[in-house]
Amino acid sequence: MRSALRSAADTPAENTESLSANVVHRLEVEILKGQRRPGDRLDERQLAEQFGVSRTPVREALQRLAASGLVVSRGRQGLQVAQLSLADLLDAFSVAAELEALASAQAARRIRSEQRSRLEAAHEACSAAAKGRDVDAFYEANFEFHETISAASHNRILHDELRRLTVKISPYRRTITYQPGRMDSSIPEHGQVMDAIFRGDGAAASQVMRAHVTLLGEGLSDLLHFLRMSGDENIIAELI
Amino acid sequence: MRSALRSAADTPAENTESLSANVVHRLEVEILKGQRRPGDRLDERQLAEQFGVSRTPVREALQRLAASGLVVSRGRQGLQVAQLSLADLLDAFSVAAELEALASAQAARRIRSEQRSRLEAAHEACSAAAKGRDVDAFYEANFEFHETISAASHNRILHDELRRLTVKISPYRRTITYQPGRMDSSIPEHGQVMDAIFRGDGAAASQVMRAHVTLLGEGLSDLLHFLRMSGDENIIAELI
């Protein structure tokens, strides 16, 4: 499968773009893949050394990520990967639910044939990963599924906003994927969304997608509640 | 009235924040107020001279604005204020409609008393400006009205996204305000939204707000269609 996630990670040295754009891209991928976790501190000099550039492009990249909300500035104490509170996280899911619902509705009207095949492929990859209990594969295929719908909306503004938001909550989304049963219940939900899009029923696509993403948020809420009841607060800070 | 727009413009030298944050803020205001129009080129040295800083903070500010989508990079040819196509603009309004609808629904459940007064004040300022045919005053009061609802949602993620989107389409929104009758029809729509929020009816608030913003987009569409029919394409490029 040619996933956007994987393809991004496979190109550590894109010579075409500027150095700062390169750093933005690579940092996004690192955060998306969970290699840098919320709360991690981002040291300019360390990053400059890691990416083999000077501090200037690193600083510019961090500014861009800060504007996206992916990293937060702590004044003179440097920057760190954004750490969402539980309330923020649930709010983020409510926003994501609306935006993905809108994307589904517009995709139902605007999707092109090549994106149909891409969506079908992503859906099948999700099914296969769920059957094989391969969480990482499912995570990537799921990303591809949602990304395809976002692109199929042919709404550049929406696509940009959704991408920003997706990256921001991706570290947390990953932990949801690990919840038992979550993968299996996603499959029929994805199927319903895809069917509605394919038959051009924007209202249905929007409704099912909104429910799907809202369920994800509730799943997260349940998980946190469970962990909190188990008494170990540190697990929460560790997982999310 | 204490408008966010006016207060921002009245503080040309905020000494508390960093220089780059300062430049971000002042550039946003200039774009928001229409002093810099879509397509305008942004020269690093000129900006550095204007704001009395070196190029570095200016560059960092531009990076942040680029990440927000407010300005676009054209490679070695510098940056310019983002110029939305007609399709982009209509898409942006569809996104804004959904986000403002969500904000209204959540505000209906979460609004606090001080924001109630702020919302009432903004609504009355809108009415007064509409009666007095004061377009600029209406523009600011309208901004305040929507901003208050966004803040009253107490959804930080939503507030951020909405703010970004609002700034992006604000130059175009201003031209809509100048449409005859647009101010007058906004008043009862605002009133319905406010009433629904005050009685805690999130579903109604959301529905009315979605219709309100969608109407704005359609008003823009009508305006453009009219201008196109009049044969002068340049007016379109000039206005939007």
Add this chain to the structure above:
DNA sequence: ATACGCCAAATTGCATGCCAGTCTTATCTC
């Protein structure tokens, strides 16, 4: 007269150096 090519000026991208504020540690005093 027009078109093609080359040179110069300007502008962006990146690196480096210096400064200011913050955190840490060690020493001194109570």
Add this chain to the structure above:
DNA sequence: GAGATAAGACTGGCATGCAATTTGGCGTAT
């Protein structure tokens, strides 16, 4: 022995200088 204070190292913020690329103009040739 413990706490407070001061000094030093560290880190982010900004300015400036250099390299690379684009653009505009001018000259020449067709």
